[in-house]
Amino acid sequence: MPSLYEISVPAFIRGLNQLTHCLKKAETYASENNKDISSILKASLHPDMKALPFQIQTVSNTAKNACVRVAGIEAVPMEDNETTLPQFYERIEKTIKLLEGVDAKAFEGKEEQSLEAVGMKFTGQSYLLTFEIPNFYFHLTAAYAILRKEGVPLGKMDFLGAR
Secondary structure, three states: OOOHHHHHHHHHHHHHHHHHHHHHHHHHHHHHOOOOHHHHHOOOOOOOOOOHHHHHHHHHHHHHHHHHHHHOOOOOOOOOOOOOHHHHHHHHHHHHHHHHOOOHHHHOOOOOOEEEEOOEEEEHHHHHHHHHHHHHHHHHHHHHHHHHHOOOOOOHHHHHOOO
């Protein structure tokens, strides 16, 4: 069975890279179609759903928090105040660099470690498999769906990043 590190950190890095790819396609789309990128950044899927910036920030926070809570790395606070694409690119890159610096050994033996998050109790394994990884993909998918709704020409491979 893959380790906790193998099922989480590489997937988070891949997802964050694909998010950057999708945002760059949005930037190109806006430029080529004389569309204001800020209107895309303010978009959501539904009036009662958080807008694109929240989705991007939550993808980042989810990846970071998984490593903080399971591997015990030091928390790196980010203010969640980005409003422009360059700021989002910087945040995503900072998150990727953080994840790339996580030692796989820090996840070893944490499968049955007890932890509490969002008022619930987990083991390290259940936390990753039933909460953080699904939460990461929920917000990553929401970001993708918002961009698609706004007309950005994205396909399945833009999300998956298959090479």
